[in-house]
Amino acid sequence: MEHPINDIMATTLSKIREMMDVNTVVGEPIQINDQITVIPVSRVSLGFTSGGSDFVTKNHKPEQKSSFAGGSGAGVSIQPVSFLVIKGDNIRMIPVQSYNGTVDKVIDLVPEVMDKLTDLFGKDKTSDEKEETSPF
Numbered sequence: 001m002e003h004p005i006n007d008i009m010a011t012t013l014s015k016i017r018e019m020m021d022v023n024t025v026v027g028e029p030i031q032i033n034d035q036i037t038v039i040p041v042s043r044v045s046l047g048f049t050s051g052g053s054d055f056v057t058k059n060h061k062p063e064q065k066s067s068f069a070g071g072s073g074a075g076v077s078i079q080p081v082s083f084l085v086i087k088g089d090n091i092r093m094i095p096v097q098s099y100n101g102t103v104d105k106v107i108d109l110v111p112e113v114m115d116k117l118t119d120l121f122g123k124d125k126t127s128d129e130k131e132e133t134s135p136f
Contacts, residue, residue: 003068005052005068025043039083041084044078054066
């Protein structure tokens, strides 16, 4: 014999499946023009719970079915994370929010640091070359 809590959980999961599909995380492509397509990407967080209890009355007889009370609940959070922008053969991810983590900030600074290092070492190399070719 199946317990009533199974029905409650099955109903909750069924309703969650109706709300969620793959297009919730990776959205439908949006065609801007012949060359540009934008695809939204979201973070989905989901939680659910079910519970219940059997109750027996004072005059309950062993052959009688006990009373059951139960319930369930679910919560869904959908947050836009980024957009994939496809233009010809190029694909670029554009984040919706700036990063808050230290590692993310360091990764964002790497191109700027590399440019500065290249400029610094490039200037030293060109000044060394000028000294070698100088007649004085």
